[in-house]
Structure formats: C-alpha cells, structure tokens
Amino acid sequence: MPDGRQLAPRGIPARFSESAASFSRPTDDIMILKYTIGNLEPGDFYAKLRGGVVLLDKAERMKMTDMLQKMGLDVVGARKALDCNNLQHCIRCHQNYWERDNWLTSCQPRHAEPRPVLTKNGHHVGNEYTCCRKTYAVNVVLPAVCLNRHTTRPEFGFDDGIQRNCC
Numbered sequence: 001m002p003d004g005r006q007l008a009p010r011g012i013p014a015r016f017s018e019s020a021a022s023f024s025r026p027t028d029d030i031m032i033l034k035y036t037i038g039n040l041e042p043g044d045f046y047a048k049l050r051g052g053v054v055l056l057d058k059a060e061r062m063k064m065t066d067m068l069q070k071m072g073l074d075v076v077g078a079r080k081a082l083d084c085n086n087l088q089h090c091i092r093c094h095q096n097y098w099e100r101d102n103w104l105t106s107c108q109p110r111h112a113e114p115r116p117v118l119t120k121n122g123h124h125v126g127n128e129y130t131c132c133r134k135t136y137a138v139n140v141v142l143p144a145v146c147l148n149r150h151t152t153r154p155e156f157g158f159d160d161g162i163q164r165n166c167c
C-alpha cells in the first residue's frame, strides 16, 4: 500500500526551474499515471484491471472501489445487482441468469446467418449479423456467437425476423 508521503508532489528539479516560471508542469505522480495508462492498449488495460482485482487485499479492493466511483464508474449499480435475488430470463439466449453474473460477454446465443455486405459494383466486402448488428470484413474469422449482456427487455431482443420462442 502506498502511503500518503509517496503520493505527495516532489519539488521541481533545479534544471527545470527556469522554464518552470513560464508554465506549470503536472506533478510527477500525475505524469507517472498518465504515461503508464497512455502507453497501454485499452484492451490490455481493461484485462489487467479486471484480472488484477484478485491480487488485491480487502482494504485495497475497497480503496479501488472508492477510486473507480470517484472516476465516474457506476459502483451503485453493482451493489444493486448483488442484492437482486430474482432469477431472470433472457429474451435473447433463453437462459435464466442472476444479474450479479451478467457481464458484457455473458449472453452468447448463436448468430443468425450473416447477410453479405456488397459494394455498388457487387463486390463482397463484409458480413453483417443483423441479430446483434455487427459487421465484419470478409477476411476475418466470424465469431460463432453474439456476445452481449443478458436482457429481459424486448426492445433489445433480436430484430432479424427469426422466431426464437421463449421456453
């Protein structure tokens, strides 16, 4: 755990003192965070942040929750999800689910057949899944399933014209 002293801004080194008169430089602690985050691929950052939660002790996890809330993330929604004891039924994949287990990749029904995307001249340049409204270039491997959150809301159901009956 870093203590308060490590986070305190350091004095400006002598070699910067002349230019420091004309502009104010962010403190080293801000620069270190911005440089580190600014040099990570967003997906890498997300994976490290999510995977790293288990490496923290309880006090660190509580601190992290406070930090994320301060940075504008919805922590209150997670609390509500934890407290929700209604088993719900997803209108897309027709599985029952608990909201506490509902993430961006939890719902994985098979796609309907993709619709070819053609140019004006009839060249096949992509494939569109109307089920989840995603388009892929012709030269990429198409994922077998739609990835999404489970939902109970009909307005987020599939609009590809294929009847998927509720069980």
Ligand SMILES: [Zn+2]
Binding pocket: 110, 111, 112, 129, 130, 131, 132, 133, 145, 146, 147
């Ligand atoms: Zn799909």
Ligand SMILES: [Zn+2]
Binding pocket: 090, 091, 092, 093, 094, 095, 106, 107, 108, 149, 150, 151
């Ligand atoms: Zn689902």
Ligand SMILES: [Zn+2]
Binding pocket: 089, 090, 091, 093, 094, 095, 165, 166, 167
């Ligand atoms: Zn169903």
